Amino acid sequence: MAGRPPKVDHVKATFLSELKAAEDLAAKIQQFVGGINSAGPPGLHPKYVRQVVELAFMGVVASWEEFLERALVRYVAGAKTVHNYAPTPKFGLATSLAHSYQVLSGNPNFDRSKDYLKVSDPKWVTNSADFYFSAHGFGDIVKNSNLLKHASAIRNxxxxxxxxxRTDFRATAIYFLNPSNNKLSRGYGPGDLLLSPVLRHFGQPAVQARKSHFTAYSDLYKSLANKVVP
Known part of the structure; x- marks a missing residue:
């Protein structure tokens, strides 16, 4: 006898909770900037503040990819939201989460302790959703594939x-900042970019609000997650 279909709402709730924790950490750590010299206010050197923001962002990207995997696997196994939403399947559904991993990977011996799904590749995610579903909420992921790939470059x-x-990150920083002669300041790193205000690619409202790249990415991930699990 078939068991109950898996649930999916908690997957989004977990992701949004982890995202909020990362946002709070990034915001709070910036309040402790200081300690550059003896005359300045006590606090953390900006270098260490940037490092904490970098680690927070690395966690965000990892949580996003885990969310995508958990949502897609559950939908292929017949999951529905509490509002009774589910993508429209083209074929039959997987009989369990384990079966869903086998179906999505094309590997009947898929082992989650050894194997993985390619959820870091936005096109793989949307192509997989397109193959198994005639209607789904993963479409905006491929529309934002450039931004998502640049997020991976920052994380990496x-x-x-x-x-x-280093080369990939430099290309990402140039993509966002468009500096004169494509030159970045010496030692420019992920924390510098994440804390800098958005200049392009995230839409005019983000530019006008002078949102940081960290905040703009957080907003993007929230929007996409709400499309995947409405």
Missing amino acids: RVAHASQKC
């Missing part, structure tokens, strides 16, 4: 110091 630079991560 926080996590790694490889030349590729």
Whole structure:
């Protein structure tokens, strides 16, 4: 006998809770900037403030990717929201979460302790949703694929110091800032970008409100999550 279909609302609730915690951390840590010299106010050196913001953002991207995976897997297994929303399946549904992982990966021996779904790739997510559903809420993800890929580049630079991560982050910073002669200040890092005001690519309201890139990304993730799990 088939069991009850999995639930999905808690997946969004968990993500939004983690996102709020990261927003609060980023906002509060900036209140402690100081300690640059003996005459200044007591507090943390800006370098350490930026590092905390970087780590908060790294957690946001990881939480977003976990949200995508958990939502997609549950929808393929027949999950519905408390408002009775579910994507419209083209075919039959998976019989369990484990079966859903096998279906989405194309691997009948999928092992969650070893294997993974490619949720860091926005096109893979939307292509998978397009394949299994005739109507779904993942469409805006591919529309924002450039922003999401640049978020991954920021996250990767926080996590790694490889030349590729440095090169990718530099391209991301230039994409957002459009500096003269494509030159960034020496030592410019992810924290600098995340705390800098939005100049383009996030829409005029974000620019006019002088939202930071961290806040603009938070708003984007919230909007997309509410589309995926309305």
